[in-house]
Amino acid sequence: MATKRFENKVVVVTGASRGIGQAICTAFGGEGARVVGVARSDLAETAGKVTAAGGEFIAVNADLATGAQREAAGLIAGILKQTGRVDVLVNNAGIIRRAPAADFSEADWNAVIQTNLSSPFFLCQTVGKWWLTGGREQSPAGARLKIVNIASLLSFQGGITVPAYTASKHGIAGVTKALANEWAKERINVNAIAPGYIATDNTQALRDDAKRNQSILDRIPENRWGNPADIAGGCVFLASGDSDYFNGAVINIDGGWLGR
Numbered sequence: 001m002a003t004k005r006f007e008n009k010v011v012v013v014t015g016a017s018r019g020i021g022q023a024i025c026t027a028f029g030g031e032g033a034r035v036v037g038v039a040r041s042d043l044a045e046t047a048g049k050v051t052a053a054g055g056e057f058i059a060v061n062a063d064l065a066t067g068a069q070r071e072a073a074g075l076i077a078g079i080l081k082q083t084g085r086v087d088v089l090v091n092n093a094g095i096i097r098r099a100p101a102a103d104f105s106e107a108d109w110n111a112v113i114q115t116n117l118s119s120p121f122f123l124c125q126t127v128g129k130w131w132l133t134g135g136r137e138q139s140p141a142g143a144r145l146k147i148v149n150i151a152s153l154l155s156f157q158g159g160i161t162v163p164a165y166t167a168s169k170h171g172i173a174g175v176t177k178a179l180a181n182e183w184a185k186e187r188i189n190v191n192a193i194a195p196g197y198i199a200t201d202n203t204q205a206l207r208d209d210a211k212r213n214q215s216i217l218d219r220i221p222e223n224r225w226g227n228p229a230d231i232a233g234g235c236v237f238l239a240s241g242d243s244d245y246f247n248g249a250v251i252n253i254d255g256g257w258l259g260r
Contacts, residue, residue: 004032004054005240010083012076014038014064014123015093019200020150022046023228024090024235029055031236036079038062038093058082064093067114072122076130085135087143088239089127091120091172092150096165096202109164116168120149121175124190128183136187146239149176149192150231151250153257156194169194173250180248191246193234196254198226221256 011028015021016037022045025035029050036058037043037050043059050057062075079086094116097108124147131145152169159166176192183190197203197216207213207225217223234253237243252258 004030005236006031006033006055006088008032008034009087010034010036010079010085011088011090011239012036012038012079012086012127013090013092014119016046017041017043018045019202020195020198020228020231021090021092022049023232024092025050025055025057026053027229027232027236028088028239029053029057031055033088034058034083036060036083038064038075040064064119065095065111065115067118067122069122069125072119073126076123076126080130085138086127086130086145087139088146088148089123090148090150090235090239091123093119094150094165094168094202096162098161098205100161101163104163112164113168113171116165117171117175120172124149124175124179128179128188131188132186142187144187144189144241144244146243147179147188147190148235148238149190151176151192151194153194153196153252153254155192155250156252156258176250177248184247189238189243189247191238191243191248192250193231193238194250194252194254195231196220196226196252196257198228198231200228219257219260220254221260224255226253226255 011033017039026049030053034056038060040063047057151172154166155169155173179190
């Protein structure tokens with residue numbers, strides 16, 4: 001039987017209760033990982049999928065909506081107390097608010113930026129600091145810390161009626177590059193995946209709009225919406241040894257959308 005690539009490794013995934021996050025957890029479970037799923041909602045379904053795939057699952061209920069440094073530090077400290085280490089961090093949790101720019105509320109702006117940009121940065125900061133101040137020395141020789149941020153096509157484009165989401169995803173691309181510049185020499189790989197149009201709760205409104213749905217499909221060379229599993233494989237690659245010379249990359253998995 002082939003060796004599973006993530007046996008004895010701890011993989012932390014935020015936004016793990018459904019959609020892309022759940023698919024990422026399941027994929028790592030299939031590679032033998034000890035998966036720590038973080039979400040504010042119930043994680044029982046994800047736990048079942050990960051264990052069925054052959055992995056171990058640890059559920060952590062936490063709300064990342066404040067975007068606060070203290071909460072991020074506390075979350076990672078709790079995980080480290082339970083697992084002893086973090087080998088991979090996948091910042092997937094995100095929200096979206098839709099309204100014309102002229103009417104976009106301050107409350108919605110702050111909520112999106114805090115969840116989509118501030119929390120991922122402070123989680124990266126905390127895990128990176130752990131690695132730099134002892135985690136690296138406790139790891140096997142040559143081991144690397146892998147961080148994968150979930151960006152978006154709107155890290156490159158402007159979108160329609162989603163100004164805060166667009167700002168947050170442009171920010172994630174920038175943070176990914178900034179951290180890579182500082183940490184590449186420390187055996188930390190920081191990269192991002194920019195999903196295209198994926199069938200999740202966040203895109204339900206687009207799929208329910210027949211005209212908008214068709215216009216999206218008309219531009220995608222694959223001529224279909226992506227599935228969460230389409231993103232999971234990219235995360236596994238960026239967390240594996242096959243990507244050790246990748247740093248600061250933002251890889252679009254979009255069915256060809258950006259190439260059109």
